[in-house]
Amino acid sequence: MPLAQLEQITLHYVTLDQPRPIGARREEVVMVHGLGANLGFWYLRIAPMLSAYARVTLFDLRGHGLSEMPRSGYGVDRLAADMRELLDHLGIGSAHLVAHSFGGSVAAHFACLHPDRVKSLTLVDTRMRSLQPNLRLRDWAHWPRYRDLMRENGFVFDEDGGEFGIQLFNQMARLRVHEPDRADRLGAMMPSPFSGKNGKRSAMRWLELIERTTALDEFGRAGDVPTDRLPSLRMPIVGLYGEYSQALETARELSRLCEHADIRILPRAGHFFPLHMPEKVVEPVARLLDASWLPQPTAAPAWMHGTVTGLAEPVLLKKT
Structure with a gap:
């Protein structure tokens, strides 16, 4: 290593x-x-x-x-x-x-x-x-294709929020850690860093990062x-x-x-x-x-x- x-x-x-x-x-x-x-x-x-x-x-x-x-x-x-x-x-x-x-x-x-x-x-x-500067769901032309899929998996988004990607990562990481079967099904349709064999490890690392450091505040500014x-x-x-x-x-x-x-x-x-x-x-x-x-x-x-x-x-x- x-x-x-x-x-x-x-x-x-x-x-x-x-x-x-x-x-x-x-x-x-x-x-x-x-x-x-x-x-x-x-x-x-x-x-x-x-x-x-x-x-x-x-x-x-x-x-x-x-x-x-x-x-x-x-x-x-x-x-x-x-x-x-x-x-x-x-x-x-x-x-x-x-x-x-x-x-x-x-x-x-x-x-x-x-x-x-x-x-x-x-x-x-x-x-x-x-x-x-802004990455809002409401501005993404393809959001309607994924809206129902996200809601079916219990995801809740602020469609006017400025950082859709961060919102998505946070929720997908928690799903991977707590409900891996559902995460596998979702990952087949919407890949993420938390898909695949090592996805749980990456998800846990991400959650540690956003909970224990100032990373979320710094990424955007x-x-x-x-x-x-x-x-x-x-x-x-x-x-x-x-x-x-x-x-x-x-x-x-x-x-x-x-x-x-x-x-x-x-x-x-x-x-x-x-x-x-x-x-x-x-x-x-x-x-x-x-x-x-x-x-x-x-x-x-x-x-x-x-x-x-x-x-x-x-x-x-x-x-x-």
């Missing part, structure tokens, strides 16, 4: 690295998970696939997984500082960053502060509060992405968003602010699409890496050619 004892925190991390041909350049990929999850979000499927192209480093954010859980320090700015300290500790000068959900805000904040250390930035269904710096970023930026995402407003704003960003909307995909569509993350990231020494596939998947043929393909957000 590799632990990095940093200046302010002890973080759990894992590195995946496959042998390279002599003389081949080794690229670095650093992956950041979202709230309630841990490095296992990437570990089973996506990280091993990317390790054919680069050395891949995964880590648990503070308060998550096997990392230390101090009472405070959960703002985006502090979490980005944790990541900087970890990269320094591991001797990683620069890397391609791949991040999901809240982890995308951490990675984007890091990129704005240390652009020379980021070779590319891939944001996977990331909502940035500085671009999308401390040091979000400095959006005034986003237009100055020059590294390749890829944004992958699900058709059913609650963060599409962020995708549109990101497309407007970063003119060179490649922002794609993936059909029939929700917030946790990397769990069952890993190739949708691996393929664009692999193209950002220098993998010329690898055997090339005979044909790239159709969705990567930039054409849109109805709902079978992702929609590229065009500039107007």
Whole structure:
């Protein structure tokens, strides 16, 4: 269990690295998970696939997984500082960053502060509060599809509340701990960090985090992405968003602010699409890496050619 004892925190991390041909350049990929999850979000499927192209480093954010859980320090700015300290500790000068959900805000904040250390930035269904301050159920176009399902499982939501995701995580975590059978049935229809074999452990960790620390107060207010710096970023930026995402407003704003960003909307995909569509993350990231020494596939998947043929393909957000 590799632990990095940093200046302010002890973080759990894992590195995946496959042998390279002599003389081949080794690229670095650093992956950041979202709230309630841990490095296992990437570990089973996506990280091993990317390790054919680069050395891949995964880590648990503070308060998550096997990392230390101090009472405070959960703002985006502090979490980005944790990541900087970890990269320094591991001797990683620069890397391609791949991040999901809240982890995308951490990675984007890091990129704005240390652009020379980021070779590319891939944001996977990331909502940035500085671009999308409110996340209300009433504003989510697909909420009617899930309303009855939520009510049947005893969930009660404030449809005008500003942090739907946090409300959902809290209730799903308690369901996983106290009523696992119902949680399994719900998880089959609505994936979460608390689904699967290790879901109960993640749920218990989340409940400990929100009950014993100041994390809930900090997640939404401390040091979000400095959006005034986003237009100055020059590294390749890829944004992958699900058709059913609650963060599409962020995708549109990101497309407007970063003119060179490649922002794609993936059909029939929700917030946790990397769990069952890993190739949708691996393929664009692999193209950002220098993998010329690898055997090339005979044909790239159709969705990567930039054409849109109805709902079978992702929609590229065009500039107007």
